[in-house]
Amino acid sequence: MIIEGEHVFNGPREAVYEMFNDPNALATAVPGMQKLEKIDESHYEGAIHLRIGPISAVFAGVLGLTDENPPESCTLNVEGKGVAGFAKGVGKVNFTDLGDNKTLLKYSGDVNIGGTLASVGQRMIDSVAKSMIKSGLEKLDKTLEERWQQK
Secondary structure (H helix, E strand, C coil): CEEEEEEEECCCHHHHHHHHCCHHHHHHHCCCEEEEEEEECCEEEEEEEEEECCEEEEEEEEEEEEEEECCCEEEEEEEEEECCEEEEEEEEEEEEEEECCEEEEEEEEEEEEECHHHHHCHHHHHHHHHHHHHHHHHHHHHHHHHHHHHC
16 A cells, blocks of 8 residues: 655654654654653554444554654654554655744655455555554644743
C-alpha cells in the first residue's frame, strides 16, 4: 500500500522537526496509540489499538528513524505485529521552510500488511490509514500551536 500526502504547519521547520522527534507529541497524535517509548536515539517501542472494519486488535512494534537530516528530512521504518496480522513499512518525510513561520511536510511510503488484517480489503485499509494520518496531523497542529503560545 502506497501512502503519500502533504500538510502545512503553522510553525518554523526546526520546531516541526523537533515535534516529530518527541514521543509524547507523537503518542498523543496517533489515534489508538497506547504507548510510545524512546528506547535509544533513533528507535521507539509502541503499542497501538487498531479497528479496521470487523477487526479490532492491539499491535506492538518498533518505529525507527534513519537518514536523519535535521531539520530537512528523515526516514521512518515501522514494524508491528499482533494477533490479527502484521505491518511493515518505510516512509520518507521532508520538511520544507515556506517562510513566514510555515512548514510544508511531505510524506511518501510503502506499507505491507499481512495476516487477518489484510483480509478486510485494500480500500478499507486505505480509508482508515488516510483518516488516521489526517487526525494525527490535526492533533500535531494543536500541539505545535500550544508550544508556540508558551514561547
